[in-house]
Amino acid sequence: MQRITITPCQIHEDRIAFTAEQHHYLTRVIRLRPGGQFQAIDGNGRCYLAEISSELSPRTAVGTAQIVQIIATSVGGANRELPQPMVLICALPKGNNFDELVRACTELGVTTILPAISDRTLLNPSPQKLQRWRKIAQEAAEQSERLVIPIIEEPQALKTIFDGLTDLAHKYLCEARGEYPHLLTSLQSTQLIDLPIIIAIGPEGGWTDGEIQLAIEHGFQLVSLGSRILRTITAPIVALSIVTAAIEQGHSYR
Amino acid sequence: MQRITITPCQIHEDRIAFTAEQHHYLTRVIRLRPGGQFQAIDGNGRCYLAEISSELSPRTAVGTAQIVQIIATSVGGANRELPQPMVLICALPKGNNFDELVRACTELGVTTILPAISDRTLLNPSPQKLQRWRKIAQEAAEQSERLVIPIIEEPQALKTIFDGLTDLAHKYLCEARGEYPHLLTSLQSTQLIDLPIIIAIGPEGGWTDGEIQLAIEHGFQLVSLGSRILRTITAPIVALSIVTAAIEQGHSYR
Incomplete structure (x- = not known):
């Protein structure tokens, strides 16, 4: 069944009000007729089964749909979401590679991506890039049948990001140099119930000593991803x- | 230090004979002079520190280098290789996505990739594609400072691949449908010493029932990668x- 993404404020009582774009998509592109059903996800873990209202036609500017049923936090009976938030802090890599990273991490269940400007990050992406990443996250969430669309924040300085984090989280900074326990070992020696898991990944060239110190001060554990050299996008x-x-x-x- | 990839047959006693392409690269592109040093890896786990011979110049057609030292199975003191072979059987995905898959799996330490033609695989790639994948594997191995260049076999039917596998291996078939233990659980409940680990990943749409049956007959354990829907390239x-x-x-x- 066709799925669209809505925002919670599009819901008024038991009806969904379409945007002009959604109206065009439903009536012109996939040509749903009155009575036709589709799914609408609100990006906060809710999925609605909805039915096109009888007054909807390609000629009217804006239409609505009747909510038939709320399918909460599940699609087809399968819950695709992890039991706790998984947050990725990622130093921006060179080039356009962040697109594929957003797509793959969304598939993997990430709930928030915080792009970081680190000491070794050269570029500060344009606002258009941020819009593009959010669109990719939305598409990837739809394709993976997720109900939560990851939040992608504006790129910020690493210290600003660290300062904004809750203390009630498991925080891991991945670092290739140095003798650190493996991430899997650290995770498995911890009770992981409920609290967010926050993972920080450095840029090409790694974190600077100052950044590692800052992470430790903010409660991060230093961990290794193994003995191989991985690209920032892998x-x-x-x-x-x-x-x-x-x-x-x-x-x-x- | 600059690294090139050679074949073992380019080594004659304590000298490396260059191909015309390597000669061009060393003298014209990176402009090494006589006495300049570089590393040569033979793709079988050996790395040589070598020095450009005095007779080498851009004008001579073919040159050689003196082997100064053998740095066996390590670069800069770090062993990047896993203690046992890691083999990936992968149904060919649609489009050109196999390129990126080869690159990332090489970074991750794969030793052999066996592209599989499964019941739901539509395309049989051209020989040019195979050459391209081998080149990508070589480049990715160099960038990751690996000494083993993964072997990429020609695409073959799944049954042919299964028939050619050793019995002395840990074999896991990843399958999204069905109630199977998690791959990590299966791995951690097994003594993983020495034997190759073979992982089979299906195409878009998953394995057919016949393929799953075939895998079980060939000693594969069925495992899950978790509750999310992953693309064939992820x-x-x-x-x-x-x-x-x-x-x-x-x-x-x-």
Whole structure:
């Protein structure tokens, strides 16, 4: 069934009011007729089964849909979300690689991405880039049948990001140099219940000593992702793969 | 220090004979002079420190280098290789995505990639594609400072691949549908010493029932990568991240 993404403020009682873009999409592109059903996700973990209202036609400017049913935090019976928030702090890599990183991390269940301007980050991306990443996150969430669309914040200085973090979280800074325990070992020696898991991944060239010190002061544990050299676009995927596996390993899946 | 990749047959006693391409690269592109040093890896786990011979000049057609030292299975003191082979059987995805998959899996330490033609694989790639993947694997191995260049076999039917596998291996077939234990759980409940770890990842749409049956007959365990829907190009990266973490988690890294 077709799925669209809405914002919670589009819901008025038991109806969904479309934007002009959604109206065009539903009536012109996929040509749903009155009575036709679709799913609407609000990005906060709710999915609605909705039905096109009878007054909707391509000629009217804006239409609405009747909410038939709320399918909370599940699609087709499967809950794709992790039991706790998974936050990625990622130094911006060179080039356009952040697109693919946003896509893969969304598939992996990330809930928030905080792009960081680190000592070794050269570029400060344009506002258009941020819009693009948010669109990619939305598309990837839809394709992965997730109900939570990851929040992608504006790029900020690492210290600003660290200062804004809650103390009630498990915080891991991944660092290739130095003798640190493996991320998996650290995760498995911790009770991971409920609290957000925050992972920080450095830029090409790694974190500076000052940044590592700052992370320690903000309660981060230093961890390794293994003995290989990973690109900045591969490292977050590896780290989030390990986090999700550590959280979910006790389960069997249908 | 600059690194090039050679084949073992380019070594004659204590000298390396260049190909015309390497000769051009060393003398014209990076402009090494006689006495200049570089590293040469043979793709079998050996790295040589070598020195440009005095007779080498851009005008001579072919040159040689003197081997100064053999740096066996280590670069800068760090061993990047896993203690056992890690083999990926991967159904060919649509489009050109296999390039990025080869690159990321090489970074992650894969030793052999076996592209599989499965029941739901539509395309059979051209021989040019295979050459391209091998070149990407070589480049990615150099960038990751690996000494082993992954072997990439020609695409073959899944049954042919399964028939060619050794019995002495840990074999895991990743499958999104069905209630299977998590790959990490399966790995951690097994003594993983020495034997190759073989991971099979299906195409878009998953394995067919016949393929799953075939895998079971060939000694594969069915495992899950978690509750999210992963693309065919993300799933191998996730699986290999979990394998390397399970192998290496007991270690600390310098």
